[in-house]
Amino acid sequence: MAELTELTLADARAGLAAKKFSARELTAAYIAAMAKARPLNAFITETPERALAMADASDKRLARGAALPLEGMPLAIKDLFCTEGVRTTAGSRILDGFKPPYESTVTAKLWQAGAVMLGKSNMDEFAMGSSNMTSAYGKVENPWRRRGDNRPLVPGGSSGGSAAAVAARAAIAATGTDTGGSIRQPASFCGIVGLKPTYGRCSRRGIVAFASSLDQAGPMTRDVRDAALMLQAMAGHDPRDSTSADEPVPDFAAALTLDLAGLRVGIPREYRVDGMPADIEKLWQSGIDWLKAWGAQPVEISLKLTKYALPAYYIIAPAEASSNLARYDGVRFGLRVPGETLDEMYENTRAQGFGAEVKRRILIGTYVLSAGYYDAYYLKAQQVRTLIARDFDAAFRQCDVILTPTTPSAAFAAGEKMDDPIAMYLNDVFTVPANLAGLPALSVPAGLSGDGLLPLGLQVIGRHFDEATVLRVGQAIELAAGFTVRPQFIAGSAR
Amino acid sequence: MALDKATVARIATLARIKVPDAEQAHLAGELSQILSWIEQLNEVETSGVEPMSGGAAVAMSLAMREDAVSDGGRRDDILANAPAAANGFFAVPKVVE
Numbered sequence: 230m231a232e233l234t235e236l237t238l239a240d241a242r243a244g245l246a247a248k249k250f251s252a253r254e255l256t257a258a259y260i261a262a263m264a265k266a267r268p269l270n271a272f273i274t275e276t277p278e279r280a281l282a283m284a285d286a287s288d289k290r291l292a293r294g295a296a297l298p299l300e301g302m303p304l305a306i307k308d309l310f311c312t313e314g315v316r317t318t319a320g321s322r323i324l325d326g327f328k329p330p331y332e333s334t335v336t337a338k339l340w341q342a343g344a345v346m347l348g349k350s351n352m353d354e355f356a357m358g359s360s361n362m363t364s365a366y367g368k369v370e371n372p373w374r375r376r377g378d379n380r381p382l383v384p385g386g387s388s389g390g391s392a393a394a395v396a397a398r399a400a401i402a403a404t405g406t407d408t409g410g411s412i413r414q415p416a417s418f419c420g421i422v423g424l425k426p427t428y429g430r431c432s433r434r435g436i437v438a439f440a441s442s443l444d445q446a447g448p449m450t451r452d453v454r455d456a457a458l459m460l461q462a463m464a465g466h467d468p469r470d471s472t473s474a475d476e477p478v479p480d481f482a483a484a485l486t487l488d489l490a491g492l493r494v495g496i497p498r499e500y501r502v503d504g505m506p507a508d509i510e511k512l513w514q515s516g517i518d519w520l521k522a523w524g525a526q527p528v529e530i531s532l533k534l535t536k537y538a539l540p541a542y543y544i545i546a547p548a549e550a551s552s553n554l555a556r557y558d559g560v561r562f563g564l565r566v567p568g569e570t571l572d573e574m575y576e577n578t579r580a581q582g583f584g585a586e587v588k589r590r591i592l593i594g595t596y597v598l599s600a601g602y603y604d605a606y607y608l609k610a611q612q613v614r615t616l617i618a619r620d621f622d623a624a625f626r627q628c629d630v631i632l633t634p635t636t637p638s639a640a641f642a643a644g645e646k647m648d649d650p651i652a653m654y655l656n657d658v659f660t661v662p663a664n665l666a667g668l669p670a671l672s673v674p675a676g677l678s679g680d681g682l683l684p685l686g687l688q689v690i691g692r693h694f695d696e697a698t699v700l701r702v703g704q705a706i707e708l709a710a711g712f713t714v715r716p717q718f719i720a721g722s723a724r
Numbered sequence: 725m726a727l728d729k730a731t732v733a734r735i736a737t738l739a740r741i742k743v744p745d746a747e748q749a750h751l752a753g754e755l756s757q758i759l760s761w762i763e764q765l766n767e768v769e770t771s772g773v774e775p776m777s778g779g780a781a782v783a784m785s786l787a788m789r790e791d792a793v794s795d796g797g798r799r800d801d802i803l804a805n806a807p808a809a810a811n812g813f814f815a816v817p818k819v820v821e
Contacts (some may be wrong), residue, residue: 330801333765442779540762565807580742595739611775
């Protein structure tokens with residue numbers, strides 16, 4: 230039998246149903262893989278006992294013929310999701326010792342669907358970063374290496390632990406969150422599939438908040454079908470999140486028909502940014518050619534304000550973060566650093582508890598919201614956001630999905646972009662616009678970079694609540710690309 | 725807009741983050757660099773444009789529900805995470821002399 234950790238979620242599910250192996254065997258294989266993957270530092274907390282207990286419960290349901298949709302599937306959960314009784318850190322020292330007294334809606338839905346929790350995956354502190362290097366629990370290593378260069382590479386961020394774990398076969402799938410690209414960029418860097426659903430598709434309840442008008446949870450998987458299966462369990466209206474959408478949830482796997490006849494694929498002119506590497510340009514063209522071969526029709530579109538999406542994001546996201554992170558004050562949970570007065574206690578706690586990037590963003594956010602600057606910065610950014618959303622509305626009158634590269638480069642080495650915050654922010658140039666407009670967007674591994682032979686993703690952006698079409702197009706790209714290259718580091722082992 | 729040290733000190737106080745004097749100049753440089761990059765937004769004509777607040781494309785009307793207690797009564801669960809608690813309350817340094 231093939232190694233259990235090589236199976237996709239869909240195949241593992243079929244194997245369990247056919248009694249080729251038990252949920253306990255599958256989970257045990259992943260617990261061993263998780264241990265073997267420790268050099269990657271993809272997990273902050275491992276929960277093997279809980280995983281085995283959950284797997285045993287799955288085996289009981291399987292024996293009764295009452296298998297649930299994700300029965301026995303061992304998942305990595307980004308450490309931004311509150312998990313009842315299990316330490317939740319958000320990658321920050323300021324949440325030291327925090328054990329949530331409740332479960333996030335998305336993870337609760339996954340457990341209700343029969344999934345198994347392997348552990349909590351590493352991430353940039355408070356999801357602020359594109360390299361996973363801002364985690365207080367240490368950086369994560371990408372399981373891929375450049376050809377002819379043995380330096381460790383970043384897995385991307387902020388959901389870098391989830392991406393590294395799935396790519397290295399140390400989890401069958403994972404949850405991520407995406408505020409400006411935090412699912413899609415690490416998925417692209419690690420050669421896996423990552424989907425940011427429509428804003429409001431998945432409940433944000435119990436997800437540590439970064440920028441509430443942008444944050445959205447989504448799946449990270451080894452193929453597009455698995456992303457559809459995961460999203461099915463994660464999505465749905467939650468009365469306890471007032472921004473969760475009361476929209477019908479279609480059968481996402483049933484939408485994977487590969488029927489692209491007559492579908493119009495928008496190619497935004499403004500995404501051809503200056504200095505785009507030739508290999509990414511070429512991959513984008515391949516994507517266009519593949520979709521044409523499936524019967525789709527490319528249409529040139531214009532998203533005029535693309536270049537303003539990042540600066541608008543770097544006002545809106547820090548502004549919301551400065552407000553959301555005000556709650557970390559050393560009073561109700563996490564770290565407390567003593568001070569003579571209450572204010573000094575707050576100031577000391579936040580000075581020691583937050584890392585440099587988080588402080589930078591809180592200070593920027595505080596500044597742009599402060600008296601005298603609100604209109605010039607925050608209001609301006611919100612107006613630009615309206616125009617960006619309108620650009621997409623206009624584009625979607627000419628096309629059904631939009632195809633772009635996911636990132637402007639392949640994975641970089643730890644430390645390569647650390648000196649200049651703006652160079653790091655530019656990683657998100659192709660992913661941020663979908664967050665600002667609230668649109669669903671998928672990254673699919675589609676090829677390798679020209680020099681280092683590292684994975685590169687293509688991004689499919691869809692209309693609001695049209696993840697079904699996004700996934701359908703994503704699967705067509707996946708099949709055409711035939712991306713079967715594996716990372717150099719594989720943690721999974723034979724049973 | 726270039727931020728000076730005094731402005732950094734002021735926003736650090738507003739944000740309740742202690743920034744030692746020695747770090748203020750460096751931080752002022754970093755934040756100024758980010759802000760001047762952000763200021764390219766001024767090239768965009770936005771007069772009369774409605775600001776987008778919230779992430780939903782179509783503004784959702786807030787759902788109404790019965791005004792009744794739906795959760796709660798979990799004081800001890802919540803206090804279990806507090807760095808300091810006393811007599812069923814969060815405890816903080818003395819604020820009234």
